[in-house]
Amino acid sequence: MTAMRPLDPRLVRRSRGVRRLLAVSVALGLATAGLVIAVAYVVAQVVAQRFDGEPVAALVTAVAVGLAARAAVTWCHTAVSARAAASVKAELRGEVVDDLLDPRRLGPRPNSSRVVALLGPGLDAFDGYVGRFLPQVVLTALVPPLVLLAVARADLLSAIVLAVTLPLIIVFMVLVGMLTKDRIDRRWQALERLGRHFADVLDGLTVLKVFGRRQEKGLREVGERHRRETVRALRLAFLSSLVLELFSTLAVALVAVSVGLRVVEGDLELGPALFVLLLAPEAFAPVKRLGAMFHDSTEGAEATAELLGLLDHDRHEGAAPAPDLRAAEIVLDGVVVRRAGRSAPSLELAHTRVRPGEFVAVTGPSGCGKSTLLSLLMAFDRPTTGYVLVDDVDLSSIDPVAWRRQIAWVPQVPGLVPGTIEDNVRLGDDESGRDDVSAALRDAGAADLPLDRVIDESGDDVSAGERRRIAVARAVLRVRRGDARLVLLDEPTAGLDASREAAVLATLRSLDVTVLVVAHRPETIAAADRELRLTSRMVLA
Structure with a gap:
């Protein structure tokens, strides 16, 4: 079994809204990384200069401006992502409907309950996948490497510690993704089974009533199976979040102990040490947020794969005029x-x-x-x-x-x-x-x-x-x-x-x-x- 891909290339090729979102996310991600480094540097300078008794009024103003700018960028990112999620959902819903009605479509039509599950609960999960997870993937790809470069300029040893521990968390996330995919597959299958069962009961309700066949037990069993799979997925999400927090906390603690000892011994100045301490959690923060959002996005990613599979089929390419069937053999x-x-x-x-x-x-x-x-x-x-x-x-x-x-x-x-x-x-x-x-x-x-x-x-x-x-x-x-x-x-x-x-x-x-x-x-x-x-x-x- 392979881990679920964070972004299906077919979605990028098919959806203009997703391409636009990724482009905006890259620009805002670079701005976020720059503001994170700048605010950490200024805060470190404020504390270091106060220890030396120097005035820091201008620096405090710069900190306030930096925090406000970072909040504005975050708000813009959230707003753009939410609008993109709504746009992509509408775009894909329309594309599925157009595809089902397309006279050039080849192959059997999908089961109606499958289509209802995809266009309903499936695309509703797009808010977590497109609106939050994909932008966070971009932030995770941009912010940690830039933070590591900034830390390396201030203290190479701390950068080495971060560079060694950060991939361990990413490896852990991949392992979690492999296990989570199996759980989400089971939950999605249980949801489809519930939808098919309910649709079949509705289609044959008149006949079932005539023959006195009650369906409460069957619906209850299928619904209970869906509930169990959902609870198992939630249990895995809580457990993986706990382990992710533990790993990142230990990594930051290693940096903090190393920096603290060297400041006490006089091998590292206070300003650079504070700068490294402030940036160390920021290197792990995007990864932790990505891990937390991963479980929120897996259902949307699974629905995306199903939906793209639904749209991925052969079409008629013929354009020749039709022979007159009154005389054609x-x-x-x-x-x-x-x-x-x-x-x-x-x-x-x-x-x-x-x-x-x-x-x-x-x-x-x-x-x-x-x-x-x-x-x-x-x-x-x-x-x-x-x-x-x-x-x-x-x-x-x-x-x-x-x-x-x-x-x-x-x-x-x-x-x-x-x-x-x-x-x-x-x-x-x-x-x-x-x-x-x-x-x-x-x-x-x-x-x-x-x-x-x-x-x-x-x-x-x-x-x-x-x-x-x-x-x-x-x-x-x-x-x-x-x-x-x-x-x-x-x-x-x-x-x-x-x-x-x-x-x-x-x-x-x-x-x-x-x-x-x-x-x-x-x-x-x-x-x-x-x-x-x-x-x-x-x-x-």
């Missing part, structure tokens, strides 16, 4: 799709052709790649090896937006929008009239659904069969408007009775477009021109 040649973390391919196709206007039923056991095949044809994914060709043009080179304009898609769980049934069938179509919508619903076996019936986004007030019929009517309307020339359906007749299933199949047969339908029911397979049967290893056409 689709060829899948030697297609293999592999998913990360799976030993077996998600889909294997030796060779198959889909001719214009053909009605193809895609069949096979669960897990053989039927939905993956539709995802390939929707350009949501691309093959690991092999090609998807449309009139001898590789699908990966075609503009995905132009390609999808010709496709009507009915997934297993069709999406709904708040509004009426008519709004859901239209879904952005302002040209079709109510008669067109009614005809599409009738041909989808949904003549009993009133156009003005209001439904919500969750779809809790419609049955699974009604949801599918609305989606089929939406696809039919797009075909009849002339927009869609390829219809992809994933089990559109599941949950329908025999009469409505027959109506949907008759409508699909009548459409003068290419139709691919994932099917399990024999009636759907029989209505197709041919069956494309998939297995876990190869395709049988």
